[in-house]
Amino acid sequence: MLLPSAAFMSHARPRAVARWLLVVAALIVAMVVVGGITRLTESGLSITRWQPISGIVPPLNDAAWQAEFDRYKRIPEYAAFNRDMTLTGFKAIFFWEYLHRLLGRVIGLAFALPLLWFAVKRQIPRGYGIRLVALLALGGLQGGIGWWMVASGLSERTDVSHLRLAVHLVTALVILAGLVWTALDLMQLHRDRLATPARLAPAALLGLGLLFVQIVWGAFTAGLNAGYAFASWPLMGDSLFPAGVPLTGTLVDAVDNPVMVQFIHRWLAFVVGAALFWLAVRATRRGSRAGFVVVGLVTLQIFLGIATLMTGVLIEVAVAHQANAALLLIATVFAAHRIGIRKAFV
Template structure:
């Protein structure tokens, strides 16, 4: 009976499905970045998970949506006098972002229920997959809380909520890839155990997370426009905080110049760790180190180009794309180390 249940599982198929969902998450991360860069995130002022999937179809519906937008501070402070055509342009990006979120939810939920009903999920993976779905739902909730933070007393979303929203997406992406890698290994070796997060892997994750956090805060605070030269910032290593007399917490997380400075220079701490990671992974998987080096090298160049272009939307969008790909590459490398640790223990 147990052997029949094991034979009925589909680890390779489930892994392929998770890779597809991961690709959709990469897409929504990029679209989310463009939505922020084009100041489109507050164009839809209500959260309607079901009926909101249908965009305005008539002139009256468009006028109603536009009227809702004209009631929030961003319209008065930034887009006063915007035409309906201009509103439709920013509405497009926010609608696309939310639409992709719905697609991701369905792309995960429907196959998950199907695999579970047919008992094709390998033993020990049901609750992991359920946790990933919970993260997707949490991500949608964080997205709405982020939008809501900019509807009353602000002209943009709160940077803290934006960072939470983005980091949750990237954490979910890493979880998808990690679980898919475990399942691929299980498909090749029936007795393979899931990879463990080693101490080194945890350190690499923490260092990269700091860089990703400050990247998100850069977007939320528009800190990329503080300085458009490199390697100096407005002609000096650190031109000083944007405002004086701030508390340490506000200085570290809410001051555009300080956030820019940390994001600009912490990357080299991350580079050292990623080079060490690549060297550690190379004997285990020769492809992962190549992916890690290409990803972080490209990401640094795009970051510099984005700053020097005064945050060109295309360059900034590519920067966000490669950031997501870097998360995948690093997850791949850390997973390889975690898989190998089983053999060392045994």
């Protein structure tokens, strides 16, 4: 006769749960890409209301489109930059924001419904239910954070707060990292029923921590349009740091000054690269190919960042830069997880 815990584990399907989580992770990568396009095309304020349920239905006739356009005309962005916009032009920016929100709803359902099914079937391994519910709750919070970000640009500002944009992006990537890490734990459990969750080793903590700091400054760069400040590299104009830039001499400069934000983002990349290279070496020594992927992606990311600057933030290059950041995060999680695996004692 099986004990209750053994009976529970006999129903558990860690590999199936892991595969589902990786599918959701792929959807989040798509969400990050669409979010980047939404930001770069200045489409984020085209929908001025938050309607989690009814908002899934887009305007279906000319009157509904005109009403949506009229609401957009009331916000500062339209008055400042888009007074000559036609209804056709509005539909173009509406598309990207609508797609971004629609993907958010799809991801929510793609996570919540299978989670309920796995729970009912008792196929979630013991100890993982709370983690999955926490990720679901964070995903729900992300929807609120998204509206909180959009709301910052609807009354007094002509764009969204770069601070709120950073919170929105980082939350999405924390969820992405959490899904991938949990999937890897579950795959390890599938291979060895005595396996315990991987720990976060010091090299992993350093690499992931610095990568997230760089992502924050990347969000600041996007939110402040700091990428347009200087389209040259390695110098900013004629010097490493341009003269005559008004600075307060406080930490505010690092967050709010577009020139300083671009300076930090462009040079912090090499510090992050060094930390990830160290992590990659550690993972390779543990027999993981993820280390090679990390080195390749971080090199590509630096080149894409330079190309983004030197092309004047060409949208295709900038979107590739953001998409590669998400892929680099996934590869880093794989490497970090590998060095954190602990062998079970029998």
